[in-house]
Amino acid sequence: MDVTPFSRTLRRAAGLAGGAAALLLPALAWASEAEPLLDGRLMGPLWVVPFVGMLLSIAVMPLAAPSLWHHHFGKIAAGWALAFLVPFAVTFGPALAVYEVLHVALLEYIPFIVLLTALFTVAGGVRLKGALVGTPVANTAGLALGTALASVMGTTGAAMLLIRPLLRANAHRRYKVHTVVFFIFLVANIGGSLTPLGDPPLFLGFLKGVGFFWPAEHLLKPMLLVSGMLLAAYLVMDLVLYARDEPPPARTDGVAEPIGIEGGVNLLLLGAVVGAVLLSGVWHPGVALPVFGVAVPLESLVSQGLLIAITAASLRLTSARSRALNGFSWGPMVEVAKLFAAIFLTIIPAIAILKAGTDGALGAVIAAVNHDGQPVPAAYFWAAGILSSFLDNAPTYLIFFNTAGGDAAHLMGELAVTLTAISAGAVFMGANTYIGNAPNFMVKAIAEERGVAMPSFFGYMLWSCALLVPSFAVVTLVFFI
Template sequence: MIEVSALRPGLGRILSRALAVGLPLAVLMLPALAFAMEGETAALPHLDGRELGPLWVVPFAGVLLSIAILPLLAPSIWHHHFGKISAAWGLAFLIPFAVRYGVAHATYEVLHVVLLEYIPFIVLLTALFTVAGGVRLKGALVGTPVMNTAGLAVGTALASLMGTTGASMLLIRPLLRANAHRKYKVHTVVFFIFLVANIGGSLTPLGDPPLFLGFLKGVEFFWPTVHLLAPMVFCAVILLVVYFVMDVTLFRREPESVPKLDGVAEPIGLEGKANLVLLVAIVGAVLLSGVWKPGIELTVWAVHVPLESVVSQLLLILITVLSLRLTSEQSRRLNGFTWGPMVEVAKLFAAIFLTIIPAIAILKAGTEGALAPIVASVNQGGQPVPAAYFWATGALSSFLDNAPTYLIFFNTAGGDAGHLMTDLALTLAAISAGAVFMGANTYIGNAPNFMVKAIAEERGVKMPSFFGYMLWSCGILVPLFALVTVVFFR
């Protein structure tokens, strides 16, 4: 029976939080809205990356270093004040930028990233987090090596169908429950991030945002399925074998390998099946923004927001509310569902999206920007070098947003989807694989990475630090990607 009355207080808290964030934003936007409605909005200049020196990237580096170092050096301060620290780095970029380029230009850049990138990003993540968190896999699952490896394999397959975020949020909690008795479980979460949160999402535009951008630019829907299937399976099989060997070894060291189940074991089953339908609805809402082009835009302070994007976000918000209504509070509680990981991601990525503005502008400047050597290195004699595109796209996607990074190198390779899909198919495959695969190199390489980490830590798993995680990725993924280069992208 659906406990609608029990959910109302939760919805009330969500609405109050939404108002707490949305109301100040609305107040901030009022002058811009009024200006736009009067038809007096002048075209504001876009940020020219050719004019930006490396100092403009310092706040972004500060955010990354704070995420990497403070949880180790000052865990209590970070846990209680990470939102304030993130906001401070955001202001460290915004205030000098407003002084240098003017308040109007600063307002434009902030609204541009908020309306076109951050809000759609958070709305989609919230929908996936809420809907996937409403599906509870019941039953006495035990985290044996065979079960864990099978779970990682299933998650890898699902990631291209429902997105890396959807698959991660659907499976991470059952996997953590199944391994709650295990002493050694950090490696399971790390490989989960490698496979389910990243590499598994490489076969369709639904899997990962970079591929969806390619779809919007004219890349055929099933092109990644055909051209990335072999590299994805190659990586997945090797990682699953490595994980299985590691898990078997650690399983034998467990003080008690198989837990004793008291009483009658709960039969295997699913609660919250309505959320599976809502997951399909999320896919539909995302696809809508890619295939429906009414040609209508809403203009806010010279920022043009396509109508299809607004409609898609409204549908995702509706799906989120429906999920909360159709899932009992008890089921979510038994699933270990809390808003903590989502709040943490929202705060940290707000700073990342803001401070990344100059870094992306410098990349867009191509050979005329501060990162010209990286952009120039991917071509030799006027011809693209697939291996160089794979590593350049991947290296930047490990620390920057992999979606715009994909787009930059997509355009660097010519930007013609038809030409890239045929004559330069190997180059496009290298760009796509680099953006998706190497998002696993750091916690911030892809949004699900941080969410999985936060959920695991909430369940008592002592996850590696930022640099500790990179020891895992450098030790396992970098050699694997070197092998991928030799086999597929020479």
Template sequence: MTNVDDRRHGARSTASRILAGALALILSPLPAWAAAVAEGAEHALPHLDGAELGLAWVIPFAGILLSIAVMPLAAPNIWHHHFGKIAAAWGAAFMVPFALLHGLPLATYELLHVALLEYIPFIVLLTALFTVAGGVRLKGHLVGTPAVNTMTLLLGTVLASLMGTTGAAMLLIRPLIRANEHRRHKVHTLVFFIFLVANIGGSLTPLGDPPLFLGFLKGVSFFWPTVHLFLPMLLVSAALLVIYFALDTWLHGREPGPAPLVDGTEEPLSLEGKVNLLLLLGIMGSVLLSGVWHPGTFEIYHVTVAWESVASQVLLLSITFLSLKLTSDESRRLNGFTWGPILEVAKLFAAIFLTIIPAIAILRAGTAGALGAVITAVNTPDGQPIPAMYFWATGVLSSFLDNAPTYLIFFNTAGGDPGHLMTDLAVTLAAISCGAVFMGANTYIGNAPNFMVKAIAEERGVPMPSFFGYMAWSCGILVPLFALVTLVFFR
């Protein structure tokens, strides 16, 4: 009994430290930052001109991607025990030379900008969804037959636009893994889960995926994606579900012996921790809050922070704390809930968000930047947008870069006027939106829940494909479907 109590106390202590650290980052910036505010008020706004950056600055970003792709295969023990240090080393490989060559003020500004406006909101939302969804446990027999698995994927695809790809993925991934524990062939199920639930399903509302939420903040109507992205989403989702059902039926027939009951009991299906479903609604409301309530802003060393963003993050952390208090530790244990996956995502994406700074700056420089050819290629010589090029340019870059700023770059490249884009250039805006949301499924880092699904699956003993192994699946299945989408909708 003492050991159980100790484990519970340890879990709660870990959770408390995570929440306390997040609150400290949001509400109490380091004293050095506060000093920088006073000093920075006397100087001009720091500015990073992407036109002055060469592609060599992208090497640390390529380094962290290659480390994620190669090291789990080439040096699994080193990676498992030291991936946080490796990620930190790549972050330092960018920040130290950048501070030396461009000055500490600009380096401080860029660090604070990415931390306060991108990374902290990202990890707080992810932690809230991970914690709350991890408190919902499906009890009883759910056996992973082709019909059950396909219906689960369909349910997740629908839920993704209502509670976000991360929320839907975190809600359903553990029940799906448990339902297929008895099966030898199950990796394909999780790959299609990432395709559908963690990405393509989130294309119908601003709640579904961050790029669409950015569009909403820029003036795109809430239900515009529902109307204009529905048919492309339906085509891809229906094709994937049919392909999956056929593949899973074939593999199910190759399973050795009959499928056993998951837990060997006759317990009927039921949900434990239903209060977390209400908390999921609270998370959705907290996200929407930042889009409809604008009480003002404040600055930290020239970085403008919106009060609604702070309020949203405080609400999300409060919801996370409530979920931990209202859900029993035993229920979470039976659900296979641990902090390992979210800590892995937090460490690796900290390096990704940091090293991606120069890549995004180069893209924002437009035709004057080192990637100017990409920007030029999406328009005709007389300046007319080419929807197919917008779809593929946005999509390919969103597969490896943060899809939210990538969406915004091409949104502005297409003119940046939401009224014009929603009407006269509706096909172009649909192409940008589909590229950013759909093609996040091309790699593990294309969208945050992709990597989290991988981490949870591996923690539960499922040998997921390597970085390039996963891309073999996406290139073989998704890319032909995206070519079909281009021919049908974006020619």
């Protein structure tokens, strides 16, 4: 298998990082003396402009200037990152700028990319063989299966495992965009709401003391309601579109490949990925590696080391032929790595402003979720959900978790409905946009690589507004009013 483009990208990134470190060495030494503090109360709404610009670039440029975007999206993303970093360093000093970059890189972005690469590589090594045909019933059953698997192996794991077989089964069909959109809704988001393994916000809740089975107990009914409505809508839509499609081409060789799995060792490796992630959450030796003021926990380093080893094992144990037949390539992973590097950087001020609570520029949002000192579950559901649609849903979950008191025992007891609303909003509404949850953009990139004309950023939001928002309104009325 040719891994040269990916390796070249990694070498280039390492070179840039080394050059940046050399240029910023004095600031790094300064930053290592003490942990700087970014006070979100000092940041106005203008600091969010680079993040908004990044989102608009993702939304508009593939339509307005497709060739420019395709060849230079990494440079455009880097430009928006610099549009934040340079003014930030000038205003708050190089020490704080370096600290924030290292903090987001070492504790958030690198672990995110390592996990995503592991899941992308391992799941990309599993190939379902046989004459898979995307009929309405088969597609609906596949979406239901993926929805169930998402809480077991995570939304990213389930999405990366099933998206290629789904695309292959529907390759002969003219109308298939809707199938990928519903796949993002269900498998990449809503299905991951029942365990801490399913989605990062629930894993953070688990680390804060929320019981492992608490989400399954309290989010099962909302998840079943939303999933049921979406699966029913999909089945009706697919039946109509299937009737307009040409019938699948008949085989000319008269030989039908039996249904089976190739690269089954990767299923074991997927289990190993889940174990490596759980390890970082349940093992806390209290040891950290200080890197210029940023304390990197030992459990995080061990978990990332295991994930890298699992990725290498998958590449070693899976034949190049099997990956080629599966349509595996590094293109989607490289695209996500570049774009999310800029997103993780430009999102820094937005998260800081939210953490400032009612004293920050978005204080009205925080204040609106309580009334007379009491939490309003419906407001928590929509506030956590809308922000999770555009920001990282994990820190957004934590912000509202703390806004509601931050005591896991109290939230699981007397305020169980509020915690359910926060959890459901953060997980469900990650489906509202391509950037709401990590696998959304991955699925889009893989589908486009297979020739599926996916909706634009705003086009996808039309789908979510038409299908998801009404279902979320029903959930609000049934569970949170």
